[in-house]
Amino acid sequence: MKGFAGRILKIDLTTGAVEKSPLPESFIRTYLGGTGFAARFLYDNVPPNADALGPSNVLILAPGLLNGFPVPTGGKVLFCAKSPLTGTIAESVMGARLGSELKRAGYDLLLVSGMSGSPCYIYIDDDDVETRDAGDLWGKDTRATAEDIRRTEGDVVVACIGIAGENLVRYANIDCEDRQSGRGGLGAVMGSKKLKAIAVKGTGDLVPHDADKLMELCLRYYGRMVESPAFNDDTKYGTGEFLEWMNSEKGTFPTRNWREGVFDDREKIDPYHWAPLYTKRNNACLACPKPCGRIFGIDEGKYAGLRIDGIEYELLYSLGGLCGMGEIEELARANELCDLHGLDGISAGAAVAFAMDLFQDGILTREDTGGLDLEFGDPEAELKLIEMIARREGLGDVLAEGVKRASERIGKGSEDYAVHVKGMEPPAYDVRGIKGMALAFMTSSRGACHLRSCAYALELTGKFWKFEGVDRFSTEGKGVEIKELEDMMTIYDVLGVCKFSRGFFLAEGFVDILRTVTGLEFSESEILGLGERVNNLKHMFNLREGLTRDDFRLPKRLLTLPIPEGASKGHVVTEEEMNKMLDDYFEARGWSKEGLPTEEKISYLDLD
């Protein structure tokens, strides 16, 4: 089949066995690639109730179907496994060369099972696949690890973990060329397998079904993106471009552990302020002509020489506003620490903010913190605590478990301070003022997430795709809305297309692209149906792990503490609103009140 490599690579780290098998034809049409393949293989290969940090968990590397082709912003690849943070499916997408390189090496999917006895890395050079000793790399940061491997192996693409993954921090991430599969603790899954890195080199051809037509389509979408009104601001200021809007106009920028929805030091962390001073140049994901990624550099002072990709909107929130910390160079340093140690910056910042909040209310004292004054806004305390988390030292060892488990261990009412859904610390949208997004946090298969649905954009602007006049404070119609958005956005993760391009393609655009790359004919409704199938399969995986309706709840703070100031002042999600939206969503999904898919639904989706 054109557009596919046609093979699956399986590596068992316990036995060292390497198996190359043909990609089953029957999976192609039903799952296509990316998150579709990942969900199917996770469901089929991880036994129920497996230890996420044990040998029976399977780490899956799944390139998007379009990886390697010059379809603009089609360079997204994902890692997937059972999450050590949430116990659900974890998947996290990044815009790195890893996916196209794996396909060019001849594989549409990599499955890593078992557990190595000693630190190792996987080396893939087309048909040559080996596990190699990583004893010298263990303990090294992500950049040093990648550099060392490239020194030994030549021009390979390296994905690796830092010390956070080695130390099984439950939200450790996987880094590839300063891009991250950030969420859900996939780095800890690698760490548990003693797998320090995956190095890939591929030399094969990727052959499309219709090269001329593909060139025409690529040029068309490229033109639309480059000429779009957002091009200039996105490439100049990056994902934080709408920071002021989220604060001043919407009042939905979670601040000081969700005590507030507007950050008073917003100006200092707003890219309109700092980008002209610190941005060195743009740094694109593979195949992106409108890069929001930019290199942030500090040339003078105590952090002279610092270089990071960012600072992204989400980390301006988690390491900034959520900790009440507005010093931009300190924020950059915190970002760098997360990158080097391989920590998810969202969860790490949220864990620090959680601890600061407990310290402020006397639930944690200097005795608990090892003498550290954990004041909101104190950069030294924040940086120190991030180090302690990555190294699992003192209080850091507790916070490395994520806010849910940490609060269970700390007790003393700290559960009320732990903001999470299914154990996942949320991203930067104060959903008390964005009701549809509140539902999206609840329903996301990996725990609180903005990207399974991208509902924030529709909710905050009122229109997207087929929706118009959406009211962010209303709970009406949100069940159908989130269901439809989830199914649509899943296609982006199947094909490996950036969701910041969601307005350019939609199902309509993907019909032509799919035909041109693979020769397969899909209608728009078949494409959306595939998205629905994949979402149901992820949900079935979660159900098999014991997920119940209770796991869809919002945390207490978002249900009881209204936003105190700003454009969303007084808003909260009530228990009643939460239940109504969830009922509506389950109904839209064709699931029972308890969230169980009906037999008709399962059969309709070919999942039986």
Added chain:
Amino acid sequence: MRAILPHLELCTGCRMCEMACSLHHEGLVNREWGRIRIHRKGIEHYVPVACNQGASCDKECVKVCPVDCIRDVNGHAIEVVREECIGCGECVEACPYNAIHMRGDVAFKCNLCDGDPTCVKFCSLKAITFEDGVPEEFDRAKDAAEAMR
């Protein structure tokens, strides 16, 4: 002579040029078939490298080719006439800019897509432009690429 001129500070490393290049010339995508290639070092540097069409060299490839299959065919660019290439690799060795490549038993290089370079069409931040060659810029790119080895 006009050529693909690199502007190092502007390259974002998106590699659209590499992918579009091989798609245009070979009908498939593979960096190994790219006439233009992006070199990367660490987080900070990307360098696009393509033939400067003699703007910055002495056309060593033309001189060393034992069968004279590297020449200006239609007034746009120096190219390798594939049907005549014997795959000896002399040109690859001779090129001071590492801008000629071999795959299988044929050599290939940038021919400016008959005067309308595909790669340039996909460079949104204009890190490569199609204009009169500036030798200093090619040399900066060459030095930067060599420093990455």
